[in-house]
Amino acid sequence: MYFSKNNIGVGFIYNGIIQFFGLTLKIIAGFNQKIALGVQGRSKTFDILRKNLTHGDKTLWFHCASLGEYEQGLPIFTALRKHYADHKIILSFFSPSGYEIRKNSSVADLVIYLPLDTRQNAKQFIDLVNPELTVFVKYDIWPNYLNTIKKRHLRAILISGVFRADQRFFKFYGGLFRHALFAFEHIFTQNQASKILLESINYLDASVSGDTRFDRVTNQLHQDNSLDFVETFKQDDLCIVAGSTWPEDEVYLVDFITSASFTNLKIVIAPHNIKPTQIRKLKKELPVRTVLYSESDYTSLKNSQVLILDTIGLLSKVYSYADIAYVGGAVGHTGLHNTLEPAVFGVPILIGQNHKNFPEARAMIDLGGMFSISSSEDLQARLTELISNKTLRLSSGSKNADFIKENQGAVIQIRNYLRI
Numbered sequence: 293m294y295f296s297k298n299n300i301g302v303g304f305i306y307n308g309i310i311q312f313f314g315l316t317l318k319i320i321a322g323f324n325q326k327i328a329l330g331v332q333g334r335s336k337t338f339d340i341l342r343k344n345l346t347h348g349d350k351t352l353w354f355h356c357a358s359l360g361e362y363e364q365g366l367p368i369f370t371a372l373r374k375h376y377a378d379h380k381i382i383l384s385f386f387s388p389s390g391y392e393i394r395k396n397s398s399v400a401d402l403v404i405y406l407p408l409d410t411r412q413n414a415k416q417f418i419d420l421v422n423p424e425l426t427v428f429v430k431y432d433i434w435p436n437y438l439n440t441i442k443k444r445h446l447r448a449i450l451i452s453g454v455f456r457a458d459q460r461f462f463k464f465y466g467g468l469f470r471h472a473l474f475a476f477e478h479i480f481t482q483n484q485a486s487k488i489l490l491e492s493i494n495y496l497d498a499s500v501s502g503d504t505r506f507d508r509v510t511n512q513l514h515q516d517n518s519l520d521f522v523e524t525f526k527q528d529d530l531c532i533v534a535g536s537t538w539p540e541d542e543v544y545l546v547d548f549i550t551s552a553s554f555t556n557l558k559i560v561i562a563p564h565n566i567k568p569t570q571i572r573k574l575k576k577e578l579p580v581r582t583v584l585y586s587e588s589d590y591t592s593l594k595n596s597q598v599l600i601l602d603t604i605g606l607l608s609k610v611y612s613y614a615d616i617a618y619v620g621g622a623v624g625h626t627g628l629h630n631t632l633e634p635a636v637f638g639v640p641i642l643i644g645q646n647h648k649n650f651p652e653a654r655a656m657i658d659l660g661g662m663f664s665i666s667s668s669e670d671l672q673a674r675l676t677e678l679i680s681n682k683t684l685r686l687s688s689g690s691k692n693a694d695f696i697k698e699n700q701g702a703v704i705q706i707r708n709y710l711r712i
Contacts, residue, residue, distance in 0.1 A: 302468050306435065307410055314408045329388040333405035341382075341420040344402055350379045353423035354399075355406060357432035358387035360630065362394055364452045365429040367507045367703045369399045372427070375712040382421055386432060393604060409434040418444060425710075427451060428476070431459070435468050438475035450479040451706055452504050455486040456649070462489060480706055483651065499709075502702040503652070509608075509636040510700055517612040521585065525593040526558050530615045530679060533560045535607050536629035537620035539570070541644065544623065546577050547668035548675060554580060554597045557679065560610055562601035564620060564629070571602045607633070614639045615685065616678050618671075622646045622664075628653060631662065638693035640678055640685055642671065652695075661691035 321328035345351070354369050356362040362385070373381055383400035385391040395403045407413040414436035426441060426448035441448050450473075460466035461473060470493050473479070480501040481487045490498045534545055545561060563570060575582050583596040585603050593599065601610065611617060617634035621627050622644030631653055634641055645666040647653040656662035665671045678685045 303411075303435075306468055310408055310410050314410075326388050329392060330386075330405060333388070333391060334407050337404045337407050338416060338420065340402060340404055341417070345380065345420055350376075351382060351421055351423050352376055352379050353382045353384070353421055353426045354429075355384045355426070355432065356386075356390055356429050358385065358390035359393055360390075361429040361432065361452075362390055362397075363508055363630070364503065364505050365427065366399065367504050367511070368427060368451055368706055371703070371707055371712050372425070372710070373399050375710075376424075379424065382423070406434070406437075409436045411436050411440075414440040418446070422446075425449075430454060433461075433469055433472050435472040438472040442475035448476050449706075449710075450476045451501070452482055452702070453479045453486055453498075454482045454503075454651075455489045457489060462493065478709060480702070480709075482702075499705070501705040502699055504702045504706070505630070505632050506696055506699040507701070507703040509630075509632045510696060512608055512612075512633070512636055515609075517609040519606065519609055519613070521588060521593055522560070522599075522610055522613045524590055525560070525583075525588075525596065525599050526613050527594070529556045529558045531558045531560065531613050532616045532618065532675065533562070533610055533614035533634065534618040535562045535611065535620065535634065536564045537561060537618070538564055538624055538626055540624040541618070541620040542574055542577075544665070544668045544671045545618070546574075548672050549598065550579050551672060552675075558597060558599070560599045560601060560613075562607045562610065564626075566602050566604065568602075571600060575600060611639070612637050616640055616642070616675065618642045620644075622650075622653075631656065632696065635661070635692035636696045638689040640688035641692060642674055656692055656695055659691045659695055661688045661695065663688075 317327055317331050321331040352372060354365060356365055381400040383397060383403045384406040386406050391403065391405055397403055407417060418440045423446060426446065428448065428450045430452050431454060455461065461469050473495055477497060479490060479498040481498055482503045484500050487498045487500050537545065549559060563574065571584065575584065578598055580597040581595060582598040582600060583592045585599065585601050611634040614634055614637065617639050619629050619631045619634065619641055621629045625646055628643055628647050628650045631641055631643065635656065641656065641662045642665055643653060643662060645664050647664060653662060657664055663674050665674055
């Protein structure tokens with residue numbers, strides 16, 4: 293093996309850091325509602341497990357950091373749910389943004405917050421759950437949980453893994469986290485570069501399956517994506533859908549809308565933050581007739597130029613009505629949101645400039661289906677070009693649809709490995 297047994301001193305320091313982290317979260321929780329949700333949720337996890345699990349239960353454990361990882365894992369979770377119908381499924385999240393949105397997911401019997409990664413919590417959690425199979429998604433690696441799984445000789449896999457050379461797994465100080473990777477009997481990576489990095493630390497049980505999100509978004513094409521309110525709003529006009537926007541994205545969009553001609557043009561904005569104060573602020577800044585989804589009726593939808601989607605859970609369907617899409621998160625540093633959701637519908641996509649850690653975005657930019665902008669002027673120029681040039685608009689969108697088709701298949705590889 294590339295390294296020796298886990299260093300006791302490093303483990304002691306790590307556990308001290310986790311304990312301090314937990315204390316810090318409790319303090320911050322008094323001032324931050326999102327942090328408070330996580331702290332309160334984690335405090336209830338063990339009681340939930342004790343009340344709902346018995347010693348004879350057969351279980352599977354799925355873990356996701358947040359909502360994005362859940363969406364990646366869902367095709368596999370669904371297949372496992374069907375195959376292991378007599379098992380209880382435990383789905384854990386670390387982030388409130390994942391748990392609060394998917395706490396009623398039908399793919400699991402119990403949806404919980406993952407307690408902090410202390411040795412005591414890990415032992416207690418595995419004692420209660422005792423999973424026949426554990427599935428982690430992407431790179432939310434918790435050493436104490438994984439080392440406990442390994443010591444108990446329990447099965448675990450990592451799916452849609454993506455690794456970079458600057459991560460701690462590949463640094464001289466990252467032995468604790470490298471060791472944790474070896475708890476996985478197999479790691480399915482999104483790309484060859486990730487597999488090569490794993491081989492550099494002598495982890496050899498890896499294969500390149502690709503990103504399960506491609507399979508996930510392809511399934512959207514086979515669903516009923518019709519939404520009466522969007523059809524009423526769009527009518528026969530060209531439609532721009534701006535999804536998962538942050539305030540910095542919205543500055544660009546407001547500038548464009550202020551200067552745009554609204555002849556045969558409609559715009560849907562789906563903010564990431566749907567708090568009423570933020571929604572009211574955005575609506576006030578828009579100089580054209582604007583309607584909120586929560587306040588809409590037939591007349592207001594038909595007569596408005598901008599629709600603000602102040603709800604969650606509809607964006608993937610709304611993208612099906614887009615002629616052009618804008619995906620938020622990369623103007624600032626909050627992280628680019630899911631660009632595959634609009635890409636599957638064959639539309640050109642615009643994003644901000646901070647996308648270096650998103651290989652699918654770089655690939656679509658190289659193919660000519662996605663465009664990176666760095667200012668209001670950039671956005672205005674690119675949107676004007678795509679609106680006026682139908683041939684460019686259709687050809688760019690087609691390149692994105694082809695990109696999705698060419699990268700399907702991760703789910704089949706993982707299912708074949710698991711024999712489900």
